[in-house]
Amino acid sequence: MLTIGQLAAYAGVTVRTVRHYHQIGLLPEPERDAAGYRRYGATAVVSLIKIRTLANAGVPLSRIDQLLEADEVTFVEAIRGIDNHLRDEVERLETSRRQLADLAAGDALILPPEVVGYLDRLREIGASERVVAGERDGWILVAARWPDGVRELMPGKLAQLDDLRVVRLYRVLSEIFDSDVDDDSRLAEAADIMACLAEQAYAAGELYVSDEACDELPHDLVDALAVESDPRMVRLRELLRERGWAGWNRLERLAEPPG
Structure with missing residues (x-):
């Protein structure tokens, strides 16, 4: 969980901006902990990155909440309407107009084209839009920290x-x-496949190895995002532990599977 300062730094905005988004209802304000401090999870990071991206593109703050909830057709129509309005603005708004034109490309504004192609490939193999959306949010977290590494x-x-x-x-x-509907048999099948793939990667020496000097926060946020996205992830992680593996984004082999 992040402090407001860590949240702002990760998303590339100021603490004052985060507080302003709270005040206008654009970013939900989390409850405070026992010490009276706000604590933010991965979902808040993803939301703030999306808000920052749209705001930097010139979308009025009053319209961002609508766009975040809009379907694709409504989203594109809204963007085109804003673009038409900007045609009448002075030259200093030309940069914003180009960015708004890019918004019609959807994911391409936030993510590198290589990741957008990967998401399209997921759709081709039969992944649902909900699963693709989860992958997209995870890559938003990673790309914000490592724009070249992705x-x-x-x-x-x-x-x-x-x-x-x-x-x-x-x-x-x-x-x-x-x-x-909770379907433990499907969760078990997913856990079996993941454990099998992890065993293969482990045998080939391809699994992630922790490095104290490595930036762990993006990995931790992706793990947290999975659980925040669907409570059934907790059960899936339990099933993975029963098979000798811990984690989600970075599966780690347990010394001894729970008995």
Whole structure:
């Protein structure tokens, strides 16, 4: 959990800006802890990055809340309306007009094109929009910290999608998260696939290895985002622990599987 200062620094805004967004109702204000301090989770980071991106593009703050909740058609129509309005503005708004034109591309404004292509590939293999949205939010967190590093990750991530087990995993996760019914059998199948893939990566020496000098915060936020996105993630992580693995974004082999 982050302080307001850590939240602002991660998203590239000032603490004063975060407080202003609280005051106008654009960013929900979290409850305070026992010491009286606000504490923010991964969902708040994603929301703030989206708000900052739209605001930097010239979208009036009064319209951002509507756009964050809009479907794709409404979103594009709203952007076009704002763009038409900016045509009558002076030359200093031309940069904002170009950024607004980019908004029609959706994810491309926030994420590198390599990640946008990866998300499109997820749709092609049968991942649902809810699962793709979760992936997108996770990559927003990572790209905000490592804008260049994410591009280097994409070839490997795309190669993984050629594995039929990975394809099956995304389809099972889609079935789980598109349903309001808890289905322990599907959760167990997802855990089995993930554990199998982790064992293979472990044997090949490809698993993430912790480095004290490494920036751990993006990984921790992605893990937190998964749980915040759907409470069933807690059960899935329990099933993974039963199979000898801890974590989510960075699976780590337990010394001894729980008995």
